[in-house]
Amino acid sequence: MSNKMTIKYGEIQNLALEATFIRSETNRKEKTIIYIHGGGLVYGNRLDLPEVYINQLLDAGYDFFTLDYPLAPESKLSEIIQSAANGVNWFLEHAIPAFGIQTNEYILFGRSSGAFLCFLLNKGYLQQRPKAIVSLYGYHSLMNSAFKGPSQHYLKFPRMETSALTRLIGGTPLVNGSIEKRYALYVYYRQTGKWVYQLVNPNESLVNYSLIKDELLTLPPTFLTASTADQDVPYEITDSLSEIIPNNELFTVNGLEHDYDRNTNLPESQQLYVRMIKWLETV
Structure with missing residues (x-):
């Protein structure tokens, strides 16, 4: 069997939802x-994690x-979270025979909004909860004031014109949005304060997509990291999570951008994955 397989776990409006599995061949x-x-x-897209980090985990x-x-x-958060849940639940049901592995024990790992989805999945969406969560510069709630109004950071960017952005929005779901095309859409939403309101239906409450303190207290062991200079997701969010989640490890970096590990040559990026893997051995 090849150590890499791509499967279809579901679909949304006839668009295939896929997942890729890569098997570790050492120190299993x-x-x-x-x-x-x-x-x-x-x-x-699902293949955005730099290969060097995937290889370290393998x-x-x-x-x-x-x-x-x-x-x-194109899809609302209710569809996004349910699709992600369906993908994890597919793994729980099918991974052992499909991939020839011995257990379906798993760790949820997300970066930024991916970490947000990892947290949200623990609101009763999963057949079996993860052994641990890894949150890189993530967040657990859409209620934070930094998300609900215009972002002072993104207002420093050139203003995005509504007419130019309408061409970026399709009439059907998509799962692969290149940063070259779609980042401008995110910047526009953050400049105008419309971001969280584009994620949900008009009659929905943001509370439905946020974890309260009592829910955070029930989370499995969690690894956290963020930069003190994060201008996208305030560092205070990660800091507060470290004060509430019962079993966690916090790796703080100073003065770097939001998704600092995007630069694989940074010493802090290299330290992050060494520290994360060492922590994973304890859970």
């Missing part, structure tokens, strides 16, 4: 990292499973 832990990509829920003995989910605004 018999646990799978289920990765959910970031991109503000507006852009990105070398440490963890299998790797990364899944599609439909992007906003």
